[in-house]
Amino acid sequence: MLSSVAVKRLVSGMCRTAQRPALIGMVSARGYRGDSPEDTKGDLIEIPLPPWEEKIDEPVEIKKRRLLYESRKRGMLENCILLSLFAKRYLNMMSEKQLQQYDRLINEPSNDWDIYYWATEAQPTPDIYQGEVMDMLKEFTKNREQEQRLDAPSLEYLEKEIQ
Numbered sequence: 001m002l003s004s005v006a007v008k009r010l011v012s013g014m015c016r017t018a019q020r021p022a023l024i025g026m027v028s029a030r031g032y033r034g035d036s037p038e039d040t041k042g043d044l045i046e047i048p049l050p051p052w053e054e055k056i057d058e059p060v061e062i063k064k065r066r067l068l069y070e071s072r073k074r075g076m077l078e079n080c081i082l083l084s085l086f087a088k089r090y091l092n093m094m095s096e097k098q099l100q101q102y103d104r105l106i107n108e109p110s111n112d113w114d115i116y117y118w119a120t121e122a123q124p125t126p127d128i129y130q131g132e133v134m135d136m137l138k139e140f141t142k143n144r145e146q147e148q149r150l151d152a153p154s155l156e157y158l159e160k161e162i163q
Contacts, residue, residue: 052108054100063099064091067106072152075112082119084152086140094133101133 055063071087074080083106094102109115109129117123118134119141125134143149 049110052104054103060096060099063103064094067091067099067102070106076116079112079116081149081152082116082141085149086137088153089140090136098133101131105129105133105137 055066058066068084068087068091071083071091072080074083091099091102106115114123118125118129119137121138121141
């Protein structure tokens with residue numbers, strides 16, 4: 001024969017089990033839906049960004065420093081590493097036309113993932129961004145020298161250039 005304590009445990013366990021599907025159903029109905037066909041995405045908020053404007057009459061040295069900073073401070077780590085290393089290698093060798101292309105490329109698109117997908121050739125590059133600099137970036141992204149690219153470069157190399 002079962003003791004009264006064992007019976008209470010058995011009955012309370014059965015009651016909890018009977019209630020569990022109802023609770024799980026309630027939680028999953030309020031959970032994340034992802035990209036389901038019923039998702040209208042009405043709850044997404046898109047923050048409008050001001051349009052990119054080319055900085056005319058900006059001295060070349062100031063433009064290079066600004067672009068170096070903007071290459072390092074991205075919205076995602078992958079682009080921070082990729083663009084800062086690219087800028088370290090090529091920025092000082094770029095012509096004014098190439099600097100303009102690079103400025104447009106890293107500042108006009110509102111989504112950093114777009115730049116990443118174009119550079120890695122996961123998606124085709126729109127004609128407006130396709131050019132000499134984009135070709136350089138795509139080639140750099142292939143990392144044919146198999147460099148270890150785990151972090152953005154330190155800024156110590158800038159001190160050497162100033163001296």
